[in-house]
Amino acid sequence: MYCIKCGVELADTEKTCPLCGTTVYHPDITQAHATPTYPPFVKEKENMRPQGVLFILTVLALMPIVITLFCDLRLNGAITWSGYAVGGILVAYFVIVLPLWFARPNPVIFVPIDFALIGALLLYINLMTGGDWFLSLAFPALGIMGLIITALVTLMRYVRKGLLYIFGGCFIAIGGYCLLLEFFINLTFYDSFSFIWSPYPFIFCFFAGLALIVIAISRPLRESLHRKLFI
Amino acid sequence: MAHNNDSRAGLRWMKLDNAAKIYPAARRRRWNNMFGLSATMSEPVDRDVLREALDTTVLRFPSIAARLRKGAFWYYLEELRRAPEIEDEGAYPLMYMPFERIRKCALKVLVYENRIAVEFYHALTDGNGGLVFLKSLIAEYVERRYGVIIPVSDGVLDRREAPRAEELCDSFLEVSGDVSKSRAEPNSYHIDGVREKDGFVNLTTFIIDSDLLRETARSYGVSVTTLLTAAIIRATCRIQDSHVARRHQKMVKVLVPVDLRRLFGSQTLRNFSLYLTPGIDPRVGEWSFDEVCHAVHHQMALGVTKKEMTMRLTKNVNSEKSLIVRVMPLFIKNFVMKSVYDAVGEKKSVMDLSNLGIIKIPSELEKYVDRFDFIIGALPNTHENCAVLSYKGKTYINFTRDIQKSKLELYFHEELRAIGIRAKVESNRR
16 A cells, blocks of 8 residues: 555555654555554653652641741740641641651541541640530541441441442431531530521431432432433 | 773773763663563573573673763773563563662573573664673573583683683774875765654564575575665655655665674674664665665665774774863763764664574584574664564564554565565564
8 A cells, every 4th residue: 555645655554654644544455454563652650759749748837837936936935826737737748748658648647637636636736725615516526437437437447338328428427426516516616505506407418418328228219310410 | 991800909990992982871761772582482582591591691791781971071881790680571662771770780681482582782882792691691591491512613702711802902993004085975865763662662574585585685695684674765765755855855774784794804892883873865766676776785785894893893993082071070071972962873774684694503502502592772863674684594684663543564574575575473462
């Protein structure tokens, strides 16, 4: 076969002319099949080097820490407001960076660690501000949220099926969490134990969760929804 | 020079030869200087047999089956403990090999269908050294696969023999003299273009009847290399004409490596080649094909002599021998050598044209090998390169290109057609 534009003889492997880019075509001759000279192109995944990312994140975290500490010490002669900023940056740093140290980070381990770090920061703020809200509000609220999220990631990682059950249960748990949160807020800051806002998210989450569980149980309903809502 | 020749005393290590010293320093984030040689067999490659053949062959070539290691003042080569893994060939030749990998093993053995390809880091050896390795590997493979005896001749070495000292030596140091010659020369025009995405390298192969090529070259009174160089120069001039007004044009020169083994009677398997950069100045007017051929022919004839080459290589060897350079820590040396490479390394030529000539192998091996290919990769600022060899009456001209437009290949083909040479073309086009 010859290129109809530049006239070069082409190997049977060519679909377009390598010299001028013209599609190989002849009205009377069918091009013989030939094995390509090289395997097809597969785009390689470009993996970022974790050490490089770690270095950049460390520098990005260190810069504001040094600047805030320096300013605070120059202005006040002691660590006052900068402690909160530094604590916040350190918590964010460890939440983002800790998984990068491992080849296969397991969220079941890192999620509770992240909540523990946030708890430690809140305890520090509580102590520094002389507040008494940690034990009655922050600790239980954060602890329960930590338990719900840890349970969610554990189930998602180790239970391959039943996502609808898992999310249904999670919705109901979050609804219940809203009620508990308002209870702890009332316990800490008010004397009243009336629930003002939390019943609304509770009702929504409860029924949404229940709906997911019903959909999980009912196969015809699931198929009908899939038929109606597919994208 | 190889050290610890007794393998019981430990792994052999070798200083980099004079030509190799620049390659580790000149590396880029996405580029290392590699070249490839391949043999297309008559049947699909049996990987298990190739594995066994490779295990045997690497023991014979401690300077090629080697890895690059770092000393305080210089890089050096260390022979491999075991042969590298055999890999699948990718969609294009000479895929980027990270420097970290070169420090573990500086060559790759690849297989695709009937083809056995070996890609060498240039600090190990040059095209002729690599060809001896490939010939010996396929001889061992054919012996094991088909049970035939391949004689030790035509560049096939005995794999059971111990490596000889003269194969491992740095011949540059042995033949250098007292008088050196400056490397200064004018810069050349460079082809530029939009880079291919994902680091893809386009390979375009021109397959030409060797007799026709030789006869045509003879009719111009020049060698095949000179004829092809002239065609590339003319093609490049056409590209320059379309971009640059004649009075502002630069010289068009092609870098042609010269194998020094025959000139100096060396047996080394390390790098032992130098280069010439024949070319023309397009500002003086239109150059006919005949004129370019004769200009290149005479420039080559003046350069390829023992004395001229000795003076040129002595200049490089003197740089290496300088006490100041030797005591400089490696990281400073790398910085200096990279700066020199950036400043002059690729500016003296538009591209390389490396011709390994006619490949001869023992007749017992010939029926199992359909074809050979030689490929040199694009350089950081030289986006096209060309490598040539001839085998079984056909000449294979491989153009590699890391930019999108293939104007040079198109014009090159038009130049060949104008002098009556018909070529068949194949590629790895996506």
